[in-house]
Amino acid sequence: MKLKNPSNSASQTLTSSETRLLVRETLRISANLASAPPPPTLSERPLIRDSNFGGLVEDQFVDSSFRLICCEEIDGRRWKYFADNNSVKTDGSKKFKKNSIRAISLQNPQTPFDGFKAFITSYVVPEGFPDSVSPAYVPYMTWRALKHFFGGAMGVFTTQTLLSSVGVSRNQAVPGAVAINWILKDGAGRVGKMIFARQGKKFDYDLKQLRFAGDLLMELGAGVELVTAAVPHLFLPLACAANVAKNVAAVTSTSTRTPIYKAFAKGENIGDVTAKGECVGNLADLLGTGLSIMIAKRNPSLVTTFALLSCGYVMSSYQEVKSVVLHTLNRARFTVAVESFLKSGRVPTLQEGNSMENIFSFPWSKHRPIVLGPRFKDAFQDPNSYLAVEPMFEKEQYIVSYNPSKGNIYALFKDQAKSDDILKAAFHAHVLLHIIHTSNQNQSSSRRQQEHDLSMLVPTSSDLQAHIAESYKMVSALYGPFKNKAKEQGWVMSESLLNPGRPRLCQLVK
Numbered sequence: 001m002k003l004k005n006p007s008n009s010a011s012q013t014l015t016s017s018e019t020r021l022l023v024r025e026t027l028r029i030s031a032n033l034a035s036a037p038p039p040p041t042l043s044e045r046p047l048i049r050d051s052n053f054g055g056l057v058e059d060q061f062v063d064s065s066f067r068l069i070c071c072e073e074i075d076g077r078r079w080k081y082f083a084d085n086n087s088v089k090t091d092g093s094k095k096f097k098k099n100s101i102r103a104i105s106l107q108n109p110q111t112p113f114d115g116f117k118a119f120i121t122s123y124v125v126p127e128g129f130p131d132s133v134s135p136a137y138v139p140y141m142t143w144r145a146l147k148h149f150f151g152g153a154m155g156v157f158t159t160q161t162l163l164s165s166v167g168v169s170r171n172q173a174v175p176g177a178v179a180i181n182w183i184l185k186d187g188a189g190r191v192g193k194m195i196f197a198r199q200g201k202k203f204d205y206d207l208k209q210l211r212f213a214g215d216l217l218m219e220l221g222a223g224v225e226l227v228t229a230a231v232p233h234l235f236l237p238l239a240c241a242a243n244v245a246k247n248v249a250a251v252t253s254t255s256t257r258t259p260i261y262k263a264f265a266k267g268e269n270i271g272d273v274t275a276k277g278e279c280v281g282n283l284a285d286l287l288g289t290g291l292s293i294m295i296a297k298r299n300p301s302l303v304t305t306f307a308l309l310s311c312g313y314v315m316s317s318y319q320e321v322k323s324v325v326l327h328t329l330n331r332a333r334f335t336v337a338v339e340s341f342l343k344s345g346r347v348p349t350l351q352e353g354n355s356m357e358n359i360f361s362f363p364w365s366k367h368r369p370i371v372l373g374p375r376f377k378d379a380f381q382d383p384n385s386y387l388a389v390e391p392m393f394e395k396e397q398y399i400v401s402y403n404p405s406k407g408n409i410y411a412l413f414k415d416q417a418k419s420d421d422i423l424k425a426a427f428h429a430h431v432l433l434h435i436i437h438t439s440n441q442n443q444s445s446s447r448r449q450q451e452h453d454l455s456m457l458v459p460t461s462s463d464l465q466a467h468i469a470e471s472y473k474m475v476s477a478l479y480g481p482f483k484n485k486a487k488e489q490g491w492v493m494s495e496s497l498l499n500p501g502r503p504r505l506c507q508l509v510k
Helices: 006-035 057-065 111-122 137-166 175-199 207-227 234-265 272-296 303-321 331-344 348-356 383-391 420-440 445-452 461-488
Strands: 047-050 055-057 067-074 077-084 087-090 094-096 102-105 369-372 398-403 408-413
Touching: 006 383, 055 111, 094 272, 111 272, 137 207, 137 272, 137 303, 137 445, 175 234, 207 234, 207 303, 207 383, 331 348, 331 420, 369 420, 383 398, 383 461, 398 420, 420 461
Parallel strands: 369 408
Antiparallel strands: 047 055, 047 102, 067 077, 077 102, 087 094, 398 408
């Protein structure tokens, strides 16, 4: 006879009760879920883009599972960085799990248009734009793109003309002769490039003038290339001359590019600004080339087309150069600053000074009313004039005088002249020029035409000494305030940008 185990029976009975209870509870929960409102869709919940999760995540999940450790903003776009909230004990201290950081973007997903716009922007504007560049960057790049557009368009017509002149399109030249002519043309251009590179520091202190002159040379070279269509038998000399002009223009463009881009950069982003600027130029060049190809298929008049494109190119080049705002004072901007200070008592702002700068005062121009660092023989023909003014500058490291026979004001430097002495001498020369002009204006009205012709002003020896003495007093009183006001406006003064001559006056050994 078998006896039943009471504990085993109780266990089975308890298990059956729990099973029935579990079934009832499951049915109740299912009924509640069926009668509850539907959960919010993905678009109704606050979503955040997570680069590590590979998609959108709910902020509720982030708040419950992660801890905010920092925030970040880049060009107006913000990110939050979270770490796994489940800390791990290491060496008795709690630390976050390794590799648990999640970068959460607070922006909504970009539309295809916004994505395409961001892609293009990454190629044509520097990072951090517009805060990473100066305000003058936009007008400069606008005109630069327009200039390259016209330049690319002209390139199609000039190349077509050159090939026609050399005989490619008419089969008037064998391939060997064509290759030789083309090589000689390119070789002449490289020689011109090397010769013009000796301009050296002129690219630093007169870069606007040289940049515009280079663009004019580029147009001249393009015009000469078109002339080869009329005289194909002179192809080689004309093509060589055109290529020399174009390569000289290329030297000026390359040499002045970095200082100009440096003026736009804010911080250490000169490389980014340069890369994006060149990309804009190339894109505009390609667009111009494509447009000119479509126009060329209709066989338009070369003269009319070239004239219109040249006008657009030169105008764009001029506006491109004028839009550059440099902080340094070269001769042209120094003249603008001093003249404005002497007339109104204020130094022009960076924008005003650059806009009033004369772009057409090319560095190789011989006629300049003020000569810095000349030879002694150029400044003085009469020893008495030197002996008369020399005592006035005994305490200075320079001498300023006026040569009536040449109509120029000369600033000579002593061998101990420093950077500030050269700047002061240049300021003194402009003050003396201002005094002579004012003295001439106060004379009879019949001599008003002499205001713009300094060579016709022939003051007497006593008048000249009086003018120099007056200028010395004015410089002593005004040079300090001028420097302070120029610094307040953001101007940077350096004697090297004034391009002083190398001659120096040495002390006599007694």
